[in-house]
Amino acid sequence: MYKQALDRLRAIQSMSEKGECWDNAVQESFFATLKTELELGKAQWGRVQTRTEVFEWIEVFYNRQRRHSALGYRSPAAFEEQAPIPN
Template identity: 50%
Template structure:
């Protein structure tokens, strides 16, 4: 296990809120602490854990970190199809968007 378990209310605590504000950190959850505020990130991490992380044994933290980065870059971003973007990969979606933006007429 790479990280110790966290109490559910810890991220919404006054101490974390103060620390984030003092250090210019924008937290990814809403002020109410509702789980749906972070649904996209939660979905990504569920996919990462289910499809990759839990299927292997990680002898070192560095090895796990490097392998997760490689999985995200190769499999998740380039080959895995995403229903929310028309069954394409994120890289293909971004390229299509960039090409459409470049081809659009520019206002004078």
């Protein structure tokens, strides 16, 4: 069924070599954080409201306000403000 969906979408499956588990580490971490912080395991909203909540969490909180370890524990907004302006 999964392979059929890929074929239907003309998508190419991305897989690493056997034993290489690092390909999905970033995505797995992101989705674990999303599920935990929004408590998505609980059926608390309908589909439309869930989409709205996830969108707002990603676009308003995660991408702008949340502190990221890769950015020296600064928010993306703070990181961008401190970035040098190119000439």
